[in-house]
Amino acid sequence: MLHKTQFNATYGTRRQRIAEIALCQKDPCAVTTSTPRHPPGTRWRISLNNERFAGLLWQIVVVGIAIAVVAWLWSNAIHNLSVRRISTGFAFLGREAGMPIADTWLAYSPKNTYLRAFIVGVVNTLRVAAIGIVLATLVGTIIGIARLSSNWLLSRLAAVYVEALRDIPLLLQLLFWYVLMQGLPAARAAWKPIDGVYLSNRGLVLPSIPIEEGNLWVMAAAAVGLIALYALRRRLLARQMLDGKPRPLWPYALVFVVGLPALVSWGLGVSWTITVPELRGFNFVGGLTLSPEYFALLVALVTYTSAFIAEIVRSGIQAVPKGQWDAAMALGLRRSFVLQHIVMPQALRVIIPPMTSQYLNLTKNSSLAVAVGYQDIVSIANTTLNQTGQAIEAIALIMAVFLTISLGISLFMNWYNARIALVER
């Protein structure tokens, strides 16, 4: 039986062959045994041996099962919700949240709605993820280069750093940092590494510049200047392609990125005085305070992720053959030019894809905040879930937020990756 089905699958069925032979007999020039037949499975036949039919059947069966399972779960959920008298839908978002959020950049009070609380949570997640990504990239790159150092002690230490941090769960590290933060002296006896920087069990306090509307306008001007500079750089490069003459960019940079914001700042009379934190009573006044929860989470995320990034950077640099250095140096190019224009572009091609997944990991891992009580989106959704019982909606919101962030990071990194990818013929 097996032989027969295999035979049929490979050579077509008997009737098909008879038809083909009949066809051959009509056409005298094709009466050979090596007549080109139809490849198997391109015709429609209701038989499991027909590839197209079997494929269709498989798809119907699998999709049918998936739909049935989802429908079953959904009907159970509807039933359970009605028994427990939980109303579905996102109407609860408009109700008063009544949950305090200690650490926030946006104006918030417990009287605000759940929607506002969720937005605060998203901002808190982004705040830790964005700063974490920047710092982890910096630290990871330094450690990765240190691992390749010809200095034995430095490269060994970097290897120990990587190995130790990679092999211990992030949650354990996070709890460890948090306990250390709580064990720091009180604000009065705060540890003071540099003037104006205090580390105590109230968190890290840094000098800062108070941000008001005017400051934001200046920053916006700087951003506009950067975009203009980028566009200009492209034009200058295009013109250099035509006549081969390099054109300096720095005068334009001076005008757009320094001059324009300075002009706006002067015109609006914006103040840029730095406020240094001062100890008054039991707490600090002025400056920028990073809460112990935020600081512990940031330190844990940065150290943990930087260990992975270090390995990625190391392997990326090692992937560039030494001959590339030698060849570029033989052309008499400067070392910094070689690194910037010859080695780094090649290393980046190896580095970017795994780096993307590390950025995604860091963002997702920031949800561990709930373990130390930093109120990110997961923590706020969890509180909402306990207060209102809207489990499905709360978890759907978490998922939607993270899927959006993940998609955003992936899109950006894919765009960047495509930009630096090797152009092949």
Next chain:
Amino acid sequence: MTSVTDAPENPLPFGRPRSRSVAGNRVIRWLRANLFQSIPSTIISLLLILVLAKACVSLVQWGFWNAIWSLPGNDTNACRAIRGLGACWAVIPEKFRFILFGTYPFDQQWRPALATLVFIALFFLSSRPRWWRKELVLVWAAALVVIGFLMWGGIPGLPFVSQDRWGGLPVTLILATFGLAFGFPLGILVALGRRSKLPAIRSLCVLYVELIRGVPLISLLFMASVMFPLFMPDGINIDKLLRAQIAFVLYAGAYLAEVIRGGLQAVPRGQHEAADALGLSYWQKNGLIILPQAIRHVIPPLVNTFIAFFKDTSLVLIIGIFDLLTTAKTAIIDLAWQSFSVQVSVFVGLIYFAFCFAMSRYSRGLEARAGTT
């Protein structure tokens, strides 16, 4: 030591007086080549040595010199007096049974201990390439059954212990091992589905993988602990540990699928064509020709995924399942021992490190071997 035969790798020039011993020369040469080869390097080395020496001294002072190793009469005041100056390791002998086995009945704790050993033996066996054959599946099945009997009991000689009382290292190992044991076949199916020519199956697999990989594990665990009961019909009440286990299987399946897909892509087209030419069916082709090659390609990244997965099991702390990290955190709730969580963290961290480091060394060894052959 005083023999004057030259070191073969770097012969000294003739006619030079050999006042120092060869061994001494070698050390100095090594130091010059590796620590003091240039001025910046020398500065870095000296700075690092300074910092390292300082760190080592304070670590030894805290961890050994000033540390308290045992406390007579369970009086923790001595420990509290020395806090900040020395470690209180006495917390470990006091609490290690609870950290390792949770609230498992005290006189029965040899059973989780034995189960842990069975797990370790199973991992060790599975890591030997000469054991990579079909019988290994049977060995796994048998070992998991044995572990079930050991943990649950309920047969003569082993009183029944409900899984509410399980805790510590066995729970971590159970979550990780069962998650992988069931996630692996799932991952294979999904990886095949993602490379399938059938559009509906392919998009289902893509949806599953991207959905799971796009959200944090915590949200999956919340789903398992809060949403799962809502989705079950009346009367079916699935245990918390099992719900978390299902979440882990789904999670592992998605990540393993991506790794295996990488392996599938590395198998040359000719292998598919050859299998087709032999008239093998889809399952024969993949089971006998493609997958064995694909999986061999990706063993190192698979082990890395196992490591990540093993660490990720610690997240069940957040939904209140008593794994190793949760028991460690609970062990120091006790008022007398409250302020010694750093010591307990170090202890638990070393256990996790031992498992992960062994796996990462193993993966590195495999990679090195694959590179040479």
